[in-house]
Amino acid sequence: MSYKYQIKLALLRKNWEIVEIRYSEEWWDDENWKIQYRFNSAIFLYLCFITDPMFEGNRKKGQGIIYEIKATTKFPQNWNDDSNTIALIQMSKGKFDLKL
Numbered sequence: 001m002s003y004k005y006q007i008k009l010a011l012l013r014k015n016w017e018i019v020e021i022r023y024s025e026e027w028w029d030d031e032n033w034k035i036q037y038r039f040n041s042a043i044f045l046y047l048c049f050i051t052d053p054m055f056e057g058n059r060k061k062g063q064g065i066i067y068e069i070k071a072t073t074k075f076p077q078n079w080n081d082d083s084n085t086i087a088l089i090q091m092s093k094g095k096f097d098l099k100l
Helices: 001-013
Strands: 014-022 029-037 044-051 066-072 085-090
Touching: 001 014
Parallel strands: none
Antiparallel strands: 014 029, 029 044, 044 066, 066 085
8 A cells, every 4th residue: 555545544534635736846846735624624734745855866756755745834945844844754764654
């Protein structure tokens, strides 16, 4: 089971839904999701799938090696902008399902 599928299931269990999946032109942003609380549409967050800044190979969007996943109140300005981060998962540390 992929980590993105695990995240989708966890969001559904906690009454969150994905309202938009976006791809930006930034090298560090592999993909980002706008998620919204099912019972209050004014509550939303961004899940940002950040590409490993040390990865030097050629890659297409969706093929990146994901360094971390950030939950933010506003879309980050750059890959290490934590000013609006409320939670993050470091993907390099292993045991993703336990962190979720």
